[in-house]
Amino acid sequence: MTPKKEKAPKKATKVSKKVIDDDLIDESNDEIEDLESIKKKLFLKAKQNGNEIEQEEIFDSIQHLDLSDKDVSDLIEYFKEKGINVISEKDGEGIENIEFSENDDSDDNLLDDDDLVDMEDDVPTDQELNDLSKLVSGDVKVNDSVKIYLKEIGKVPLLKPEQEPELAKRIAEGDEEAKQQLINSNLRLVISIAKRYAGRGMPFLDLIQEGNMGLIKAVEKFDYTKGFKFSTYATWWIRQAITRAIADQARTIRIPVHMVETINKITRAQRSLVQELGRDPTAEEISERLNGLITPDKIREIQRINQEPVSLETPIGEEDDSRLA
Secondary structure: OOOOOOOOOOOOOOOOOOEOOHHHHOOOOOOOOOHHHHHHHHHHHHHHOOOEEEHHHHHHHHOOOOOOHHHHHHHHHHHHHOOOEEEOOOOOOOOOOOOOOOOHHHHHHHOOHHHHHHHHHHOOOHHHHHOHHHHOOOOOOOOHHHHHHHHHHOOOOOOOOOHHHHHHHHHHOOOHHHHHHHHHOOHHHHHHHHHHHOOOOOOHHHHHHHHHHHHHHHHHHOOHHHOOOHHHHHHHHHHHHHHHHHHHHOOOOEOOHHHHHHHHHHHHHHHHHHHHHOOOOOHHHHHHHOOOOOOHHHHHHHHHHOOOOOOOOOEEOOOOOEEOO
16 A cells, blocks of 8 residues: 655635734733733722723723633623623714624624613614615715615515514514515615714725624514514614624724724824814823823824825825826
């Protein structure tokens, strides 16, 4: 028998996106707390505060650690399992307060009935969804593809409240036609939510596509016995899908979700100071506004890595007839 030839090692696949490691912006002279120490410290603090802790405080404590999205989600879940109420700011527009898990299927663990009660005011009314002319407006650029899509989904009537439970029952029994009907009748809801995220680095049609994926997930997981309208439940899943996509795809160089929170804090402080001072603030002034939570050197490094890449094909000049290279 001839000996078997050893297989050549597989070539490493090319990674399409780089991840910015928090080690780039840590001060090497500082003593770094590990995750277990942080968990114990925050747990004791929450106990002294009536079993409550702010989600933002958790993020502040772990921002120097290179944690995955799943690690951050597991940390939030750890406190909830210990009976600690994790309080998050109500922000329906931003991605900084959205909790993520690495596995899409475990996202429903992040949603509870209280979230749905709080979200009911954010859901557009049937009257708003029926008016296609106002469904996409403002700063959203509407091209021919969007117009055609709007025309098509406008042909599908909205469901009456009593129809939702009936469809949900049929879906639970495996009725694919009922599933498709519930999806199609809520496509306008996706557009209404997607337009809030326009101008954040993703084309509008891509936002709609990601929102539709969230809508499908909502249809699969909807429990009509809890008494909530489907649109309220679907809104959470649609927003979750869109904000996840923005965090993962909007930048050429991906930034971890927990690092996005730090960048957003700096951006908010910077905008506030620009209005007060009438000029761009220094890193020292931003650090002071943040009560010294982030050092000036760290702020400068974050601002540097947060710059958007510029294409060498970018037109320049008064008539856009030149290129950078």
